[in-house]
Amino acid sequence: MEHRTEVGNRLLAALPPADLDLLVPHFRMVPLERDAVLARSGDEIQRIYFPLGGLIAFIMDMPNGQTVATAVVGNEGAAGMLTALGPARSPVTAVVRVAGTALQISPARFQAALGRSSALKGTVQAFTRALLVQFQHVAACNALHSVEARLARWLLHVHDRVDGNVLPLTQETAALLSRIIES
Numbered sequence: 001m002e003h004r005t006e007v008g009n010r011l012l013a014a015l016p017p018a019d020l021d022l023l024v025p026h027f028r029m030v031p032l033e034r035d036a037v038l039a040r041s042g043d044e045i046q047r048i049y050f051p052l053g054g055l056i057a058f059i060m061d062m063p064n065g066q067t068v069a070t071a072v073v074g075n076e077g078a079a080g081m082l083t084a085l086g087p088a089r090s091p092v093t094a095v096v097r098v099a100g101t102a103l104q105i106s107p108a109r110f111q112a113a114l115g116r117s118s119a120l121k122g123t124v125q126a127f128t129r130a131l132l133v134q135f136q137h138v139a140a141c142n143a144l145h146s147v148e149a150r151l152a153r154w155l156l157h158v159h160d161r162v163d164g165n166v167l168p169l170t171q172e173t174a175a176l177l178s179r180i181i182e183s
Helices: 081-085 107-116 118-144 147-161 171-182
Strands: 028-032 037-039 048-061 067-073 093-105
Touching: 028 048, 067 118, 067 147, 081 107, 081 118, 093 107, 093 147, 107 118
Parallel strands: none
Antiparallel strands: 028 093, 037 093, 048 067, 048 093
């Protein structure tokens, strides 16, 4: 990862090389296998994942047992970023919906780099703002649009985060999305 265009994650690629170098020695490349749970709602966040490919869905578990997809992230962001504020329990369950790979780092290592890099702080803030806007769009869409329109939005989210025009979704995953957005 000597040159930032080789990073594969747009959030990390936005960092100046010196700031990225604070993180690189602590990254571990890991596979993101479809349907793998990266964090469970209520559990302490153990790892931060920067997808290089694939798609992670954030799922809110409701008290009545239903689940609602609240956001998705691909190579434009990260999962587990809440730990940038300090040790945290995950408010959502993070599930891989499209297989890929990610750079993984411990929250402690990430926080150490965050304390040394104003560029990293700014990048985390920009990503957090974008994720909050996505949450707001999901809430508005769920309140105002039909199931078909909501499914179309989820498919567009997936399309935005995968290479090409083929959506690598199984029928089972599409059924889960349909079930999730009907709740």
